[in-house]
Amino acid sequence: KALTGVDDLQQVKALEMRVDTRENSLGNFGTYLPNLRELKLNNSLLVSVRDLGTTLSHLHVLWMARCGLSDLDGISSCSSLKELYVAYNNISDLSQLSLLDHLEVLDLEGNSIEDINQMQYLGLCCKLSRLTVEGNVICLKPNAESAEEPDYNYRAEVKKLIPHLEYLDEIPASQT
Numbered sequence: 001k002a003l004t005g006v007d008d009l010q011q012v013k014a015l016e017m018r019v020d021t022r023e024n025s026l027g028n029f030g031t032y033l034p035n036l037r038e039l040k041l042n043n044s045l046l047v048s049v050r051d052l053g054t055t056l057s058h059l060h061v062l063w064m065a066r067c068g069l070s071d072l073d074g075i076s077s078c079s080s081l082k083e084l085y086v087a088y089n090n091i092s093d094l095s096q097l098s099l100l101d102h103l104e105v106l107d108l109e110g111n112s113i114e115d116i117n118q119m120q121y122l123g124l125c126c127k128l129s130r131l132t133v134e135g136n137v138i139c140l141k142p143n144a145e146s147a148e149e150p151d152y153n154y155r156a157e158v159k160k161l162i163p164h165l166e167y168l169d170e171i172p173a174s175q176t
Helices: 095-099 116-123 154-161
Strands: 014-016 038-040 061-063 083-085 105-107 130-132
Touching: 095 116, 116 154
Parallel strands: 014 038, 038 061, 061 083, 083 105, 105 130
Antiparallel strands: none
């Protein structure tokens, strides 16, 4: 209540805060905020997405940029997510995102995605229309083991794996 400045937590639809889950667990704080639709945790220290608990199934937009995340394990408990912003973390495995049926916008800029085949998980997100992956190894070469290939085009490869994508790195995905 102190954080939101509201007595009736039913009214809270958006919340912005910085947390350090190494010291404080958030537990299942979502139970107190049943109508929370947007949560901004940028520049927090999150050991894991699991630290958010399992009570944010009604959340539509989640920002966790620069939170020190190395994976997205537990993101499936945010089953209503439409937009996820996890730029500048250390994420390389995208398999957990394939469970998010409503995901439309995903920002993975500046992460550690080293294998173009990780994009196939995003191909399972049938509503995904906007994706940002610039600043990942896959923009330079298809995987960590391969040398940089002059004719490699990550935009074309991503479009093959996610044919329904409309925008890639804020440019129409049809432009390769």
